[in-house]
Each structure stands twice: as C-alpha cells, then as structure tokens.
Amino acid sequence: MGDYVLDVNGTVVHVTAPADEPLLSVLRDRLNLTGTKYGCGEGQCGACTVLLNGVAMRSCRTPVSAAATAKIVTIEGLERHGVLSPVQQAFLDEEALQCGYCTSGMIMSATSLLSKTPNPTDEQIVGAMNGNVCRCGTYPRIVEAVRRAAHAAEKGAQ
C-alpha cells in the first residue's frame, strides 16, 4: 500500500492503494467516480479512457503510481457549471449511444482527439477512435457526433 496525491478533475485527493493498482480501480472503487468503465482490463476496449494531461489513456493499464503526477480528467470532469462540453452535447444531440456503457470512453477519446486535431477528417476520427469498442454498434452515429462536436467548437471559436 502506498499513499498517493492525485489531481482528479481539478481537485486534489489522497488515496491509499497498492502501487500496481490500476487507476481505473482507484477512480471507481476508492473515489466513487464510476463514470469510467471496466470493459476488458487489457487496453483493448477503451471503456476506461480518461485524460492524463489532456491525452486519452487507458486507466485500466495505468498504475496509480504512474498517474500521481498528472492532471487527470474523467467523464465527471467535463461538464462545467451545468454546461456540457461540446463533445458531450454532440453525443446527446446525435443520440450516439444505445446502452451507453462505452459512451464515457468514447467521449474521452473524442475529447483528446479534438484537442489536438480540432478539424479531423473521417479517417482521423476512425483512426483515433478505433481502440474504443461499442458492442452495440453505434459507430456511425459516434463518428457523426465527433464531426458535430468539431463543427460546434469551430463555430464557437469564431
């Protein structure tokens, strides 16, 4: 067991956990941030995606000890003062979900993509999101939602 100071969604939190415990378990089981999901534990599905210093990472493959110095953002941290982020809003508007279990991870991956590439081509969207699985097969709408979020951000910036 080790003591860690984490910066999660802008709040500093202290946790005690084994050094090799995945960040995913720390978020879900110790901090009760259950919006981040378990899907495979081997970095293959993207359900557990969070942002580490703005970049999409698989929290199931990130030991808590490695996350201690980073700024961590989870799905719970995207909404600001009751306003959804452009990606969240786009997922809602496109209804780019069925059971919604993949949705958190999808939104985090898309957020990471758009922060680096505000105007992605379809190939770039597919390339960046391909590590995220939607078993309900909502892919076409998810691509649509990412496009929509990109447009919304563009308009907002003008």
Added chain:
Amino acid sequence: MNSHNIPELENFQEQYWNHSLKLTVDRRNFLRLLGGGMLFCLSYTPARAQESGRNGGGHELPKDISAWLHIGADGKVKVFTGKVEVGQNIRTSLAQQVAEELHVALESISMVMGDTALTPYDMGTFGSRTTPTMGPQLRTMAAAARQMLIEMAAERWQVPAEGLKPIQGKILDQQKSRWIAYGELTRGENLVKVVSGSVKLTPTSEWKVADTAASKVEGHDFVTGKHVYPSDIVRPGMLFGAVLRPDGFNATLESLDTADAEKLPDVKVIRDGDFVGVAGADASIAKKAIVALKAKWNTPVQISNSELFEYLKKNAESEDDSAHRAGSVEQALANADVKVESKYTVQYIAHAPLEPRAAVAEWNDGNLTVWTGTQRPFGVREELAQALQMPETKIRVIQPDMGSGYGGKHTGEAAVEAARLAKAAGKPVKVVWTRAEEFTWAYFRPAALIEVKGGASKDGKLVAWEFHNYNSGTAALGTPYDVANQLVQYHPVRSPLRQGSYRSLAGVANNFARESHMDAIAHAAGIDPLEFRLKNLQEPRLRAVLEAAAEKYGWKNAKATPGRGFGIACGTDKGGYVGAVAEVEIDSASKRIRIRRIVQAWESGAVINPNGIRNQISGGIVQAIGGALFEAILFEGGRILNPRFSRYRVPRFTDMPDIDVVILDRKDLPSAGAGEIGLIGVAPAVANAIFAASGVRIANMPMAPREDVPGEAQSTFKS
C-alpha cells in the same frame, strides 16, 4: 459446472406460435430441447411457460391499473414494467406509448423497470417481445386510466363524461371552459380499477407522440457518467468478491489449500462444495486472494473446434415427427434441372456485452436484495431462491439499466455468487466478472451445422428444398419461398459448450444457410439472384423489403467486377421483414475483405420511435458483421482459447461500411420488435457479395477469421 443448454424461451415461443411450420412443442419435446442437466432455472419449467403463453411464467398479469401506473398529486406519472432497458431504448419507447394514451407530456413519465419488488412479474426481456406485448399492455392500462380520470372529473363536476377531453395531463370541460389536472383528481391515490375486456386504444394512424423520434430519456446521465450501471452500485460497508474458476468446463475440485489466501489481511475465503470464493476490502486484495488459492481440478477430456461439427451430426437427438414435410423432395430433386447441395457451418460466438456480469448482494434480517445486470430479473430471483434455498418472497432483484446483453444475460451467475459471498461475509458484496470470465463462464450463441439441398427447374422455379439444422435452433428455420416439396427439420443436440439465447437466435444461421443456398441455385441456373428470389416468393411484405433494398442499392444497374461484388438476401422472423444488399471489396494481394456498403430495408409494422429503431437496426448490422466475418470462440479441452478482446475480434470503427436503412412504416399493421432481426440479412448478403466478387462461395461463419478455426477449411479471405 456442467455444460448445458440454457433454456431458450424464445425458441419455445417461436415453436409455440409458428403455426405455419406446425412446430408446436409438447412438454416432452421442450424438455428435450433444453437438453436436461440444468443446474438452475429449475422452476423455469416448460409446463409453466406453456400454460402462461405470452404472458409470463404461470403468473397472471395483474389487471389492476394501479399495478402498472400511478399518477402523483403533482401529476408525475410512474409506470411499472418488469421489462428492462439494455440499450434497446424501451425506457423511452414505452414511455412514449403511455404518453400517447394518457395524454400527458413525455417528460412527466418515469418508468420503473425490472424491479421484482415494484413491477409486475415478467418472464424477461428477449425475443423482441417488448414492443408487441408490453407496448399494448401499457397502452391498455394508460387508456383505461385516462377513461377513469374522465369519469372522475365528470363526477366531480356532475356533467356527462362525453363532453370532457383529456389534454396534456388535464381533463378539459370545453363547454364551461374549465379544467382539472390529473394530479388533482388522483391526489396521489392509486387508480383502483380492474381492467377487463378490451379497451379502445388510439389508432396508430392518430399517434402524435409514440411514432416521433423522441430523444432518449435520461440521455444526459449517460453522457456525464452519472448513470449508475449494475457494476457501479455501491452499498455501505460493501466488500469486493471474486470466485475461483475451475481449470476447465465440467471440472471437479480435487483439492484446495486456502492457507496462503487466508493469511492476507481482511480476506474471507468461502467454500461451499465446488464453489470457492473470496471477499475482501477491495478488488485488488480479492484478486490476490484468488491467485493465492491452491486448487487442483479434475477436468474431463472434451471436444474442441476441430471435432465440433462431426459431434453435432453424431449426437443429434432427432425425432421424425418434428420435421416439416410437404410433397416429395427426393422425387422433385431427381427431376430438377438444377441441383445444389451444401453444408454450412456456424461457430459458437460470444455476446461479449461491454459491461460484464455484475451484482451487488445485501442481506438484511434474512431478506436478500440483489442489484444485477440481467434480462430476466424475475428469473434471477428464482435462481437465487433455488441456490440459497429460500422463498422468493424474501428476495428482491433490481436491474439498473445495464451495459447490454444481446440475449447473453438471461442468467444470474454473478447474482448468486454475490449473494453467497455476502451471506458468508455478513456484509454486502460486489462481484464484477472479468472479461475473461465473461468470455468463458457465460454462455454462447449456439454453433450450427446446416445441410441443405435445393432444386430448381430451368426457368427458375424452385421445386425442392431440404434443410437440416443441427443444434442452433428453430428461429427462421422454414423457408419463406414457395416450394411444393419440402423437408425442414431441426435436430437438437446436447451442446458441448454451454449455449443459450443470442440476438435473433438461430435466425442468423438459418438465414445464412438458406439465402446463401438460394444464391447458389440462382447462379447455377444462370438467373439474377434477385429475380430468382422474386420468382419464388409470394409473401408481399418480404417482397416489399427485398425490392426496396435492391432499389435503394441500385441493383439493376450494378455490375460486379473482380474484387468488388454485391449480394442480396432477405428474411423474416418475429413479425419483422428485412431485405439486405451488401457490397464487398476484396484486396487481390492480401485477400482482405472490406464491407463497403450495406443497404437494409426493414418493415416491422407500425413504427414506434423511428430514431430508436434506426439505432437498433444499424447496431444489429454492425453486430452481425462480427459474426459474419471474424467472430469465433476457439475452445479445446474444456477451455476457451481466446477469452479476450485481443484475440476475439469484435467489430470496430474501421470495419464500418456505409449503412443505409430504409424503413417501411406500415401504420396499418401491429408493431413488432426491432432488437433482433436487423442481424439476419447481413451474413448471407455478404457471403453472396463475396461470391460475386471472387467466384468463391464461403459456407462457414465466420467467413474471414483472423485466426484459422481448427477443423474448418482455411478461409481464402482475411479480415
């Protein structure tokens, strides 16, 4: 644990209802169909299911309005149903139907679903039954409630009910220009009235809410991570549980040394026969404890993929009287100008819902509450009662909207495990299956061996049809084409792997075989595959979707080239009709197959929420691509060899074709469910497209696996 067949109620229901095929099943047949050896669901007896017909497990559906809906003093409407939301959007579509009949705003309705303490008994959410049965049930109750509210207002005002109208949660007396809100009438009291006889429902042609593309209720919670899934449930003082899994299927525990595990801090090891589990303060310690257990298992010799189809053929428990026969296939084949005979195979595949099985169990004074992800909360309550030897009345099962199931979560394994661990630990326990556990210890979509013989005359008239399905089931078993001489038979087998329901059940396998075979006959006779189908098809609804799909694709003017081809297929099941055209591209060097486009025309009666339906159909198509091209469970010696996403390939973004969905809305026909049949046209359309592009007919599903499947001829293609 024994490998065995999970009760397939859909199968049963199909057989019960499919009069055209005369496959009515008696008690004995049904038991045989289930293949004995059931460890749980013991009270899930066929006799009970049979008595109950559509409505549920020997449990009479309550006829009281108050069992189904409640209107609070504030006008908020609560609707109670034992159905569960798993992504198919019925929380929204059912609420829309209630809003329609009750004349209230959609936002004022909240659905209470899948809670055995609060909702009427329900057999489960499967078989695309929600829309055709639960929809009308709730509409009936809502319409009766509306009528009752009108009468209450009439009484209060001492005016005839005929002059009053329900509008947006109020009863309006136009003559006197006055109104009264529903909540004011009920004051939150139950609407006590037994609904008997038929209640007049709003005709679908007059719908204003039910057929709109209303957006998903509670959508906001899903995009913010607030929605609480079964695996997210937390209870005060909760421990984390894990279960020791055998080395292989059907293994027995020979010896167990728990000393090391018990040395770990705050870990409790629980053993009950072959069930061994642990409960600890967090998931990490529970996992460590499982690893520290030293167990020796005896695993019997078992078959693998390589012997699968031989096994299915040899172990069929066929009964002559279960066959559908007409005319003489033998004679007709002898006289046919064109004859084609083929064998099709379909591998076991996994549902792999993204949220694996999960449950939290909590005991209070001998009463048990379990939160779990299941398509059958009442079925899980039965399982728990059986496993823990206690009355159902002391058990409550709650089903939070879950990370889907696709027919794969009919059972309550995690619920039983959590309940046992919680009982022994004296604290609430959460069990979340790992992906490997979900891949191994859930159940699979049945494998299929299908043998087909077909014959046609020179001018393209289908004259003979013989079709044998081994193991996978009866969904869409019969041919929708007109053929005088037929022999169609399902041969049940005691499956070597634990198998059960899957979205569309055997519909995928049976349509794959039939529509591939129709294509093969068309090519052998030198007739366009679409023309050949239409020539032999009278069913107008099926013709309509077939023609609509061809039209949308541009079938008439399309030309296949080497490396690029298109194929067509159609099918019907559970009251829905689907026509599909697929276009594939095959790279000449790598032999890699890409599906470029899928057009699917769809008709399932009157459309309820076209937005939800589109999502379901498109999702069904995507899921079907996996089974068609690359999904396969590899198994050997009682073990699953590929129980993870890195070896079990599922459809991803890069696999997406362009998808065109054409919905034919038949307002004049009752609504059928949409969750399943979206899958059945894809595999055969793709197979036929591959043939058009390459001249190679692939008769094994998956058609282009990433890893070779032992026992199958190596596929020419890759995906």
